Amino acid sequence: MQRQLANMKQSLFDQLEELQDDANPNFVEEVVTLYYRDSARLVQNIDKALEKNPVDFVKLDSYMHQFKGSSSSIGAKKVKIECTQFREYCRVGNGEGCKKTFQQVKREYATLRKKLEAYFQFARQVGPVEKACRRK
Amino acid sequence: MSTKIATTETQFHVLAVDDSIIDRKLIERLLKTSSYQVTAVESGVKALEFLGLLDDQYSNTNSNSNSPSTTRINNHHHVEVNLIITDYSMPAVTGYDLLRKIKESRLLKDIPVVIMSSENVPSRINSCLEQGAEEFFLKPVQLSDVNKLRPHLMRGKGKENKAFINKRKPTEECLSPDRIKNKIQ
Numbered sequence: 001m002q003r004q005l006a007n008m009k010q011s012l013f014d015q016l017e018e019l020q021d022d023a024n025p026n027f028v029e030e031v032v033t034l035y036y037r038d039s040a041r042l043v044q045n046i047d048k049a050l051e052k053n054p055v056d057f058v059k060l061d062s063y064m065h066q067f068k069g070s071s072s073s074i075g076a077k078k079v080k081i082e083c084t085q086f087r088e089y090c091r092v093g094n095g096e097g098c099k100k101t102f103q104q105v106k107r108e109y110a111t112l113r114k115k116l117e118a119y120f121q122f123a124r125q126v127g128p129v130e131k132a133c134r135r136k
Numbered sequence: 137m138s139t140k141i142a143t144t145e146t147q148f149h150v151l152a153v154d155d156s157i158i159d160r161k162l163i164e165r166l167l168k169t170s171s172y173q174v175t176a177v178e179s180g181v182k183a184l185e186f187l188g189l190l191d192d193q194y195s196n197t198n199s200n201s202n203s204p205s206t207t208r209i210n211n212h213h214h215v216e217v218n219l220i221i222t223d224y225s226m227p228a229v230t231g232y233d234l235l236r237k238i239k240e241s242r243l244l245k246d247i248p249v250v251i252m253s254s255e256n257v258p259s260r261i262n263s264c265l266e267q268g269a270e271e272f273f274l275k276p277v278q279l280s281d282v283n284k285l286r287p288h289l290m291r292g293k294g295k296e297n298k299a300f301i302n303k304r305k306p307t308e309e310c311l312s313p314d315r316i317k318n319k320i321q
Binding site: 015016018019021024027030031034035038065066068069070072073074075 | 157158159161162165166169225254275278279
């Protein structure tokens, strides 16, 4: 079970889990919790911004820059790729393109959240003491 | 057994600046893993404030005071900063603005500054390096990047990097009032 957990962590978080150790056993969970809140807020903002007429592409790009940034920081590669696409459409002021691409972003984001939730459920089952932590 | 600071070594103090809460948490952890003391702030403005480069007239702390200089020194202890690592894209005061202000400061110009960015823009990287940044890290920042900081910190140790942060300075080292007024909304 420990090995499975470690594998899940590695595939999800890449470098992030290297920063977790005995002194900071909840680091990954803390970062991901922050990401949940931050990203949910940004997704909401982007949805709202896309509904406006005319679309404020500067604002949109700013939100997406933040969303892309934090997704990249936690190792969410697929989400990041879709975000890059989105920003291309933003840069040329293509509202329809943005809307379509954002659906893809949200799909990848939903997949990511499911993975994260599965990870945390599993981690709780394994128990805090037995969590696979990198030793320094 | 986790390795922390050797007792003979003085701890380096790093000021980290990033408007993303996630990136701030990450960089803080990365720096602490390397046994650095960290102060993390969320904006270029807060960084300027911390470094004492912000005109007191526009800072939040002394709205009522007629003599901000004396109040300031009483409020804050002197802090030594050995390195500043900052995100490039931040609202109001960018990492580049911050870098410039630091290099223009007589007291602080020798403090090594490192820029981080999620975007790989060669002209941006070049202008930062030209402005005096020691390194430019692409995000997400890795432990291997943070390991590159040590030589810059060691080099700075000999020089007078003891900037008495938060000491009141005369007008010379402040952003012009109009610029600040527009930025702090």
